[in-house]
Amino acid sequence: MNDTPLPIRVLGCSGGIVAGQHTTSFLVDDDILIDAGTGVASLTLDDMQRIDHVFLSHAHLDHILCLPLLLDAAGALRHAPVQVHALPETLAALHRHVFNNQIWPDFSALPRGRPYMNLVPLKTGEVLDIGNKRVEALPARHSVPAVGYAVSRSMPAQPAPCWVFSGDTGPNRAFWERVNALDVGMLVIETAFSDDEAELAAASGHMSPAVLAESLTHIAADKTFPIYISHTKPAEVSKIMGQLKAANRNLSRPLDVRWLATGQLLHL
Numbered sequence: 098m099n100d101t102p103l104p105i106r107v108l109g110c111s112g113g114i115v116a117g118q119h120t121t122s123f124l125v126d127d128d129i130l131i132d133a134g135t136g137v138a139s140l141t142l143d144d145m146q147r148i149d150h151v152f153l154s155h156a157h158l159d160h161i162l163c164l165p166l167l168l169d170a171a172g173a174l175r176h177a178p179v180q181v182h183a184l185p186e187t188l189a190a191l192h193r194h195v196f197n198n199q200i201w202p203d204f205s206a207l208p209r210g211r212p213y214m215n216l217v218p219l220k221t222g223e224v225l226d227i228g229n230k231r232v233e234a235l236p237a238r239h240s241v242p243a244v245g246y247a248v249s250r251s252m253p254a255q256p257a258p259c260w261v262f263s264g265d266t267g268p269n270r271a272f273w274e275r276v277n278a279l280d281v282g283m284l285v286i287e288t289a290f291s292d293d294e295a296e297l298a299a300a301s302g303h304m305s306p307a308v309l310a311e312s313l314t315h316i317a318a319d320k321t322f323p324i325y326i327s328h329t330k331p332a333e334v335s336k337i338m339g340q341l342k343a344a345n346r347n348l349s350r351p352l353d354v355r356w357l358a359t360g361q362l363l364h365l
């Protein structure tokens with residue numbers, strides 16, 4: 098059914114590893130994985146086998162770490178290669194540095210005749226319809242080529258609310274322009290560092306609370322949706338949340354800012 102709520106399992110949403118937390122990975126329905134961080138390790142073999150499409154936001158380790166292991170665990174159980182979608186630069190980096198037959202087998206060519214994955218380049222702004230779901234690659238500004246994603250039910254007759262994921266990004270007007278044009282049901286946006294680390298956040302293409310608060314002023318006045326904070330660095334979680342709450346209180350229009358947790362189940 099096209100109008101049933103779209104379940105999104107937060108397998109991981111942390112900016113680093115620590116007991117009980119995992120790095121970025123979201124399971125949309127049961128067949129689309131957005132990023133493949135350490136959260137993938139909490140899936141059963143049955144869960145892994147059902148994943149037909151993996152969308153990667155960028156090539157950094159915390160977002161791709163479990164892809165090689167996922168393919169090794171579930172590849173032989175599947176009848177078709179997993180479609181791995183990402184920017185061409187991301188796919189090239191993966192192929193060169195990970196699936197190079199040294200760090201890991203090249204599963205885009207192995208096993209011979211029935212490889213476990215198919216690398217599918219995408220462009221920022223591209224929209225893919227996958228069964229009854231729609232995935233759009235959104236602009237992001239990070240230290241390496243990156244995208245975010247908007248995911249929704251495909252509804253031919255009417256726009257459906259989207260789950261929007263910023264990916265790793267610093268401030269980026271193009272992202273907010275697209276967000277304002279979409280029917281957003283909920284937004285997951287990163288705030289990796291506290292304001293004390295604002296310099297590092299800027300150098301590494303991330304948000305800090307003051308920068309995020311300024312960015313949130315770009316949301317059109319008629320838009321309301323929950324804003325979930327992700328990708329916080331484990332050593333700074335409480336500092337980031339404290340600073341973000343204070344910055345949000347000072348906005349002329351305070352927003353519905355929430356904390357995203359590993360294991361959370363979102364319904365769009």
Ligand SMILES: Nc1ncnc2c1ncn2[C@@H]1O[C@@H]2COP(=O)(O)O[C@H]2[C@H]1O
Nearest residue numbers: 112157159240265289297300301303330
């Ligand atoms: N110049 C830097 N100095 C220290 N740490 C960095 C620097 N650049 C990037 N990093 C860290 O490396 C991490 C790579 O993944 P992230 O972008 O999530 O977050 C980044 C920071 O935590």
